[in-house]
Amino acid sequence: AHRSPAVIIVGSGISGVVAAHRLYINGYRRLRVLEATGRSGGRIRSLAYGKGFIELGAQWIHGPSPNNPVYQLASQYSLLDPEALTKENQEEDGDGHLPLCSISHTNAGKRISQALVANITELYSAWLKQSQNVSKEECDPKSSVGGFIKQKIAEKLTEWDTATADTKLAFLNGLLNHECCISGTHSMDYVALCPYGEYTLLPGLDCTFPGGFESLVTQIKSALPNDTILFNKTVKTIHWNGAFQGSDARIYPVQVQCEDGDMFVADHVIVTVSLGFLKEQASGFLSPPLPVHKAQAIQNLGFGTINKIIMEFKEPFWDPDCITIQLVWEGESPLAQSKINMKQDWVKKIPGFFVLERPEKIGHLLCAFIAGQESEYMETLTDDEVLSSMTALLRQFTGNPNLPPPIRLIRTRWSSEPYTRGSYSHVAVGSSGKDVDNLAEPVPNYGAKPFQVLFAGEATHRTFYSTTHGALLSGRREAERLIKGENQENWQEKSTI
Ligand code: 6YU
Numbered sequence: 135a136h137r138s139p140a141v142i143i144v145g146s147g148i149s150g151v152v153a154a155h156r157l158y159i160n161g162y163r164r165l166r167v168l169e170a171t172g173r174s175g176g177r178i179r180s181l182a183y184g185k186g187f188i189e190l191g192a193q194w195i196h197g198p199s200p201n202n203p204v205y206q207l208a209s210q211y212s213l214l215d216p217e218a219l220t221k222e223n224q225e226e227d228g229d230g231h232l233p234l235c236s237i238s239h240t241n242a243g244k245r246i247s248q249a250l251v252a253n254i255t256e257l258y259s260a261w262l263k264q265s266q267n268v269s270k271e272e273c274d275p276k277s278s279v280g281g282f283i284k285q286k287i288a289e290k291l292t293e294w295d296t297a298t299a300d301t302k303l304a305f306l307n308g309l310l311n312h313e314c315c316i317s318g319t320h321s322m323d324y325v326a327l328c329p330y331g332e333y334t335l336l337p338g339l340d341c342t343f344p345g346g347f348e349s350l351v352t353q354i355k356s357a358l359p360n361d362t363i364l365f366n367k368t369v370k371t372i373h374w375n376g377a378f379q380g381s382d383a384r385i386y387p388v389q390v391q392c393e394d395g396d397m398f399v400a401d402h403v404i405v406t407v408s409l410g411f412l413k414e415q416a417s418g419f420l421s422p423p424l425p426v427h428k429a430q431a432i433q434n435l436g437f438g439t440i441n442k443i444i445m446e447f448k449e450p451f452w453d454p455d456c457i458t459i460q461l462v463w464e465g466e467s468p469l470a471q472s473k474i475n476m477k478q479d480w481v482k483k484i485p486g487f488f489v490l491e492r493p494e495k496i497g498h499l500l501c502a503f504i505a506g507q508e509s510e511y512m513e514t515l516t517d518d519e520v521l522s523s524m525t526a527l528l529r530q531f532t533g534n535p536n537l538p539p540p541i542r543l544i545r546t547r548w549s550s551e552p553y554t555r556g557s558y559s560h561v562a563v564g565s566s567g568k569d570v571d572n573l574a575e576p577v578p579n580y581g582a583k584p585f586q587v588l589f590a591g592e593a594t595h596r597t598f599y600s601t602t603h604g605a606l607l608s609g610r611r612e613a614e615r616l617i618k619g620e621n622q623e624n625w626q627e628k629s630t631i
Contacts, residue, residue: 136438136517137577138161138162138163138164139162139164139401139616139620140164140166140380140386140399140401140402141157141162141164141165141166141400141401141402141403141404141406141616142165142166142167142388142390142398142400142402142403142404143166143167143242143403144168144169144363144369144372144390144403144404144405144407145167145168145169145170145176145405145406145407145553145591146167146169146174146175146176146178146355146363147177147178147351147408147548147591147605148175148176148178148350148351148602148605148606149406149590149591149592149606149608149609150167150169150176150406150590150609151174151351151354151358151363151614152296152354152605152606152609152610152613153313153404153406153609153610153612154167154358154363154379154591154608155354155355155357155358155613156609156610156613156614157613157616157617158243158318158357158358158362158374158445159357160617161332162387164287164365165358165362165573166362166364166398166400167362167363167364167369168364168368168369168390168392168398169363169364169365169366169367170366170368170552170553171269171365171366171553171577172365172500173349174351174352174355174363174365175191175347175351175470175594176191176408176553176554176558176560177192177408177548177554178189178191178192178347178348178351178602179191179192179347179348180347180348180349181346181615182287182346183496183504183543184267184325184495184496184497185434185495185496186344186358186495186496187343187344187345187346187348187496188490188499188501188544189342189346189347189390189414189442190442190544190546191347191546192345192347192601192602192631193342194340194341194342194467195208195218195338195340195341195343195601195602195603196336196340196560196601196602197335197336197337197340197603198214198223198224198231198293198338198339198340198341199224199225199336199337200224200334200336202336202338202352202358202603203280203603203607203610204546204602204603204606205338205603205607206546206605207350207353208261208350211346211350211353212347213344213349213350213353214341214343214344215341215344217341217606218304218339218341222590223339223341224337224338224339225336225337225338225350226337226338231277234605236276236458237252237453237456237458237459237461237587238251238305238451238459238460238461238486239459239461239462239532240301240304240309240461240462240463240464240532241461241462241463241464241530241531242443242532242533243530243531243532243533243534244533245461246301246305249366250298250301250302250305250461252289252307254302254307254309255566256308257290258283258306258309258352261282261286261290262279262283262313262469263528264282264285264286265279265282265327265330265331266330266332267331268282268327268328269332269344270328272327273327273328273493274307274565275326275395275564275566276564277311277326277327277328277563278322278324278325278326278327279317279322279323279326279327279330280310280321280322280323280325280368281323281327282286282327283310283322283468284468284469287303287306287468287469288354291303291469295368300464300465300467300594301462301464303462303466303467303468303469304462304463304465304466305460305462306463306467306468306470306517307463307467308460308461308462308463308464308466308485309484309485310468310488310501311365311483311484311505312460312485312486312535314438314440314483314505314506315440315485315504315505315557316562317438317504317600318436318437318438318439318440318505318557318558318559318560319436319438319505319506319523319554319560319562320438320439320505320506320507321506323563324436324438324531324560324562325436325560325561325562326561326562326563326564326565326566327563329561329565329567330561332561332567332596332597333481333561333597333598333599334598336603342491344416344492348395349527351455364455366396367392367396368392368393368497368553369390369392369393369407369419370391370393370476371390371391371404371419371420371421372388372389372390372391372403372419372420372587373388373389373390373391373421373582374387374388374420374421374422374586374587375387375422375578376388376389376398376579376587378397378472379399380568381573382533386399387401387586388400388401388402388403388586388587390403394582401483401584401586402584402585402586402588403586403587403588404552404586404589404590404612404613404616405587405588405589405590405591406590406591406605406608406609407419407553407591408437408553408554408556408591408592408593409432409435409437409556409559409573409591409592409593410437410549410556411552411554411555412432412554413432413433413437413554413555414555416582417429420587422484424577425579426571426575427572428573428575428577430569430572431509431516431565431569431570431572431573432573433561434489434562434564434565434566434569435559435561435562435569435570435573436559436560436561436562436565436591437555437556437557437558437559437560437593438505438558438560439443439505439506439508439509439510439548439549439556439557440503440504440509440548440557440558441503441504441506441512441513441545441547441549441557442452442501442502442503442504442545442546443484443501443508443512443520443524443538443543443544443545444490444499444500444502444503444543444544444545445499445500445501445502445524445542445543446480446496446497446498446499446540446541446542446543447497447498447499447500447538447540447541448498448523448538448541449498449535449538450493450498451528451532451537452489452500456489457489458487458488458489459486459487459489460485461485461487461527461531462484465542466482471615474508476491476507476508476511479508480508480511480523480567481508481523481527482507482508482522483501483504483505483506483508484503484504484527485503486502487500487501487502488500488501488502488503490532500540502524510549512545512606513547513550517543517545519544521539521540521543522539524539524540524543524589525537525539525540536583545617558592558593558600558601559592559593559599559600561599562602567596570593570594570595570596570599572573573593573594574589574590574594574595574596574608574611575589575623576588576589576612576615584619584620585616586614588612588615589612590605590606590608590609590612591605591606592605592608594608595607595608596617600613
């Protein structure tokens with residue numbers, strides 16, 4: 135039998151698959167990936183649609199440039215369009231925000247002037263940049279990004295004439311709702327200000343995968359032996375710091391217990407489940423439970439929901455050159471606390487629509503993002519209810535009461551997915567980048583014992599949390615931790631016997 139250490143990886147999202155791949159190419163042969171669902175990819179999930187794909191989870195490579203490992207691999211595997219590979223594209227220094235060509239409609243069916251849009255967008259971008267650059271020394275740990283921006287708005291408001299102030303406020307409200315989608319949170323008031331600048335944007339014009347984001351996971355996986363990943367294998371409890379006998383009569387420190395009763399012994403386990411899942415399991419997922427500082431990191435870090443509502447139309451009713459359509463609710467203001475009636479008002483949280491690329495393959499599709507509690511409420515509605523709300527919304531904003539409804543609607547329900555429980559992490563008020571590092575720390579973290587349980591996944595990357603490249607790097611990091619920590623010569627020689 136091969137004598138390399140037995141490693142179990144919990145979860146076959148991109149971080150899990152990458153960790154398995156890294157270990158495999160370094161000689162590890164006793165590898166098992168246990169995946170609760172029937173597929174790999176986790177929050178990378180592409181759906182075949184028409185002659186192309188739509189993305190239910192991750193959509194863009196954020197900052198496709200040479201230092202982005204997702205971009206590196208995708209280009210190496212030839213998974214991208216030629217435009218995405220040009221030098222101009224890689225150097226483009228967008229701030230990851232609204233593309234220039236956008237149209238803004240109000241709920242009264244009016245268009246907002248481009249001048250106002252440009253003016254307010256510029257102000258907002260500057261404030262957002264400032265919020266990423268507040269000096270740590272002067273920053274109150276209780277302050278939020280939302281609070282910071284609202285203070286800037288309140289200061290500026292005094293300079294605005296009454297004729298346009300309301301529209302400006304309504305537009306800013308939409309920008310903040312959009313920001314909630316980017317940060318994956320119900321409100322920017324939940325996102326901590328002091329560590330906000332630690333999140334790092336890479337240069338490059340965000341791009342998509344013509345063959346679906348999942349094509350990347352499929353490629354990485356293809357280097358692994360077929361039986362490495364076991365599907366529909368939900369891990370229930372990870373017993374560590376123990377002494378468990380394997381079928382080879384050896385004693386292992388870890389035993390992984392699955393929902394179906396199966397047990398696996400291991401020298402090491404890499405946990406890649408989402409922070410949402412960890413929060414829900416509280417202390418029960420590991421036995422003995424995690425040390426207090428790790429349990430607190432799980433509790434304190436933020437994990438919110440964003441969902442997509444994707445609609446196909448027979449004919450586009452939008453300008454084909456436009457990439458986004460922004461929605462502006464007259465009367466809404468970031469400075470006012472409005473009491474909301476969920477049933478009636480949930481759609482007001484939608485900041486706008488993206489026009490999906492490659493209509494020649496997938497047809498004329500719009501994708502709305504929606505964050506937070508309204509997004510979770512949407513998950514409780516039926517497809518028909520969502521469709522009729524969206525039709526009414528579009529009729530109101532275009533001012534066309536006869537606008538045909540979408541011919542097909544697909545929406546995600548990331549908060550209801552039992553093995554995700556939301557979309558992605560943020561550094562919430564009450565937590566800091568140190569919590570991200572604590573979450574990433576392996577256990578046991580004392581003495582000379584080798585690490586038994588290691589942690590990867592999007593939420594464990596201090597500067598790239600919430601992204602696929604952060605998840606990918608975290609999987610590599612934990613694989614390397616084992617590779618570097620292990621006296622490989624021992625088992626690599628024996629393994630040839
Ligand atoms: C990106 C993007 N993107 C949209 C939406 C979502 C996300 N992201 P996984 O969960 O994938 O894997 C864990 C596996 O474990 C999974 O398969 C489970 O089934 C399994 N599991 C769980 N419990 C188990 C158990 N008990 N037993 C066994 N198995 C179990 N990222 O790069 N570009 O456009 C988007 C977007 C709707 C939901 C995204 C995007 C996030 C990524 O999808 C995500 O980070 C990774 O896929 C996670 O991989 P993983 O391996 O860690 O976990 C300034 C500022 C700061 C704010 N951030 C700005 C960045 C904005 C992020 N972008 C989002 C935008 C979209 C549209």
